[in-house]
Amino acid sequence: MILFLITTVLLYSVECQVKPSPIASRYNCFGNFTYFSRGFIENYCSPAHPNSNSEDPGCFCPKNMAITPDNTCVNIRDCPRTTNKPPTTKTPIKPICTISNEIEDRCGDVCEHTCQNKDENFYCGRKCGAIQCVCNYDKGFVRDDYGQCVLREQCDSSPGPIPVCPQKNEIFDQCGNNCERTCETAYLRNLCIKKCGDPSCSCDFDHGFVRNKKGICIPIEYCS
Numbered sequence: 001m002i003l004f005l006i007t008t009v010l011l012y013s014v015e016c017q018v019k020p021s022p023i024a025s026r027y028n029c030f031g032n033f034t035y036f037s038r039g040f041i042e043n044y045c046s047p048a049h050p051n052s053n054s055e056d057p058g059c060f061c062p063k064n065m066a067i068t069p070d071n072t073c074v075n076i077r078d079c080p081r082t083t084n085k086p087p088t089t090k091t092p093i094k095p096i097c098t099i100s101n102e103i104e105d106r107c108g109d110v111c112e113h114t115c116q117n118k119d120e121n122f123y124c125g126r127k128c129g130a131i132q133c134v135c136n137y138d139k140g141f142v143r144d145d146y147g148q149c150v151l152r153e154q155c156d157s158s159p160g161p162i163p164v165c166p167q168k169n170e171i172f173d174q175c176g177n178n179c180e181r182t183c184e185t186a187y188l189r190n191l192c193i194k195k196c197g198d199p200s201c202s203c204d205f206d207h208g209f210v211r212n213k214k215g216i217c218i219p220i221e222y223c224s
Contacts, residue, residue, distance in 0.1 A: 031072055031073050032061065032062070032065060032072075032073035032074065033059040033061055033073050033106075034060060034062055035058070035059055035060075036057065036059075036060045037057045038055055038056075038057060039055050039056055039057070039058060039060055040060065042060055042066075042067060043065065043076065044066055045066045045067065045068045045069065045076075045079035045080060046069055056103075056138055058105075058106070058107075059106060059107065061073035066079055068080060071106070071131065098133075099133065099147070099149055100148075100149060101135060101139070101141040102133040102134065102135060102136065102149055103133070103134060103135075104131055104132075104133060104134075105132060105133070105134045106131050112134045112135060112137075112143055113137045113143070114142055114143040114144070115142055115144050115152075115155035118142045118152045135149035136149065163199075163201075166201070167201070167216065167217060169203060169204050169207075169217035169218075170201040170202065170203060170204065170217055171201065171203075171204045172200075172201055173199065173200060173201070173202050176198050176199060176200045176202075177200050177201070177202035180202040180203060180205070180211060181203065181205045181211070182210055182211045182212070183210055183211070183212050183213070183218075183220075183223035183224075185210075186210045186220050186223060203217035208220050208221075
């Protein structure tokens, strides 16, 4: 009977073990940094550093510890001693995010979501690095091909990169090359009524280039 009770208690304790949060598994906190489902005001060893406050989940330095100038989490009593001598040069402690919908991330942009990996199941084996600015994925923003933070649903509607024309002195024209200038039509005042066709490359006439009989874009003065 006693053996049965011990076995039952052991099985119950195994079943009651708390399973790790699927969100916590996305973070690989380094050193003494610990995952918290909700942020709080962190302590810094340097009094000149403003305390950070974030309510988003992530890796944080526990409340009885502090962050050193080299971005490690130590016991408050182990903070390096500082002198009252003012620094000769001022260096930014952390980046200033200037792009709309960017936030600071202590683990850098190693795992930043983009329009190419915007799915929520994206996982890259997160490893913390230097503090950098990233798009606020928790609010639905990812990085597009132009470096801006856009909503995930805007990725498919954002314009793609401008094609690169194969020849020198060519430019890409969304309206095609129906009215492209050549050596024969370079000086005609009314070449044609411009009507958009299929996008294509044409000689950069605004900068003095026209197409010769060999199909090459040359300066107008080189036409013979």
